[in-house]
Amino acid sequence: MSFQSFIHPERRRSVPPFPLLIAVTMSGTVALHIFIPALSTAGRELGASPATAQLTITLYLVGLAIGQLVYGPLSDRFGRRPVLLGSLVAYFLGMLLAIPAESIGALIVARVLQSLGACGALVLGRAMVRDISNETDAAKRLAVLITCMTLTPTLAPGLGGLIEAWLGWRAIFVVLAFVVGSLLLLAVALIPETNRNPVSGRGVGFVLGGFARLLRSAKFRRYLLAGSCAGTSLYAFLSAAPFLYIELLHRSPQEVGLFCVVVSVGLAAGAMAVRVLIGRMEIRHGARLGNGICVLAALLLMAAHFAGMVSVGTLTGTMLIYAFGAGLGGPNAVAGAMSVDPAAAGSASGLYGFCQMALGALATLAVGLWYDGTALPLSVVLTSVSVASAIALQRL
Template identity: 35%
Template structure:
């Protein structure tokens, strides 16, 4: 039987002998950015889509929730498939599904059909995201893996930074359907780029157990307390972030009357915050270890989430009273995501695809809950978004309790040893 649990590989000074060049890292960043590409580009179009399809705000917000359903569940399948057959062919099939789903969205005539095609689109996109993280784990270990994930997340953050800005212009000049045709083009370009990079999981390192057996062993992975702790910190944050994604178009555009073309500027502030936080994390992880940086991120996440809830309930500070705490909250993604994923995969190098998929499924599964709650309790105010973000921010911090204090000290000591 394949060994399920193995010792961590820390400290690790660098990469494997097959460490990638910057071109491959750029392709991996593009793959990792498919979740953002698939959502952020069309955020400014949501009010327009509601009018065009004769749907209310809550139903349009469910296009995000529907996407997250496919994105969450699909990863559970792609992880074992890639561990058995390799990363590149699995991603290629996923990209084909993404293109088909995006075309279906562009041709949709009502909101229910749109939601269905969004699920198909997500089933394909999730392969790129989950397996790009596994590819990083194929090539790097320990704190170095956390550094590289921070680097990739910083690069791919360009997509959500420019996505709403570009999306707003496309809506203004060509309509919302043109957004999905744009996604078709992006999918085809990425598919071509995929075949210019090598496979990161050689045949001798692949998991030979059947897909069915691998799927059943997800239950075994969930018995590990530290894995749940790492997955929980990132998953609760994702729930809050997707509540932000679902709630801010209507909060900013409808309630505070921000022009649709300028929505992307406010949304982009959070992306800049994520990029800066990732760069700081990149520098500090070797010194303090990824667990310490994760603890710092979750503490600030909880504080900013509570302030956001107060702002949405009282209206204190108007637009900027809401934008400021949301900026801090979203920025903490730069400290939480890379470090939580690295911690989750550290103990399971031989099952990196399955663990990455499980973590991703939990992240986007709770993201679905977060965005769904905002849509279900929509009342014409930002308050539903605020209380969802508050609960998820506190939940992210509480999950740190599943990580033993000595584990945090261990990874910090590994960082000190590395730079000594």
């Protein structure tokens, strides 16, 4: 096989298998969620404080955020396939570096490399689905893709907890290395170039210009803030969960994964509710309803803390409600942001994804730095971001 046919295998296959694109896209966040139950154990073994250990989550989110702004323009210029293969290689190498890590610093470096590779899988999997579909088929396939992606935060924490309990936290990265390596080999063999018209003249400057146009719109900024706050603030819970459940509530690491699964089910249920309510209420009203539920849940968690009633039931229950509100409000906010300037839909998607992950990283950092062995930092952060979201939505 020649080098050119390796990089651009159009002669061998014209359309990539849709199930493979689903798997590639889902893999983009699996390394984030699957490691959460092992966070506390890994931190103790490597001699790290809770705040330092949580950087393995926070900086992973930072990598995903930055990548949202980079991979799209690169794939427009050089093609989807070579950029995707490069990202999967980085993802795989990040797993290999994490397995023997002897310090928290080495693990953090490996996690950042993982995130920079994972983001390519996340962004380019979706882009390829759009490339190979007409307008009607794209809507159907993206709906299937989004539904499948909800399985990652639902199933990955439980799986991570089981692997950590049976084999130790390092085994999580062994399993992920096998998965990502397999996806890389399948991508080499089965995924062709789907961007038939790479644009050489539209680089970073063109993309940044689209970002500037969108940010000048007050409507876009409000939807951007509302959706980013409501959705990715859940990462603050996910990063705090191992410490709250294990150290405060004295539960096992594998149970942490199961509790995270329960909370993630709320997110999927909220997203399903959007499909029921769509067409029955305006987008802004759906976003407000979801955000209102988030505010209520955050306040209930704060009340439980001050009443001395934080338990597995109250923590999991309030976060389940919060996740439902985020699942309901987030998609409506995305739809509102994307409708501001249809001609700049790609830039809107990239900027929205960047802000989601960036604000998620800030939320996890705030909880990590403030962590005091109680649920107070988490409840204050969630209340603050949901109230900020409510203010933004009320001005629409």
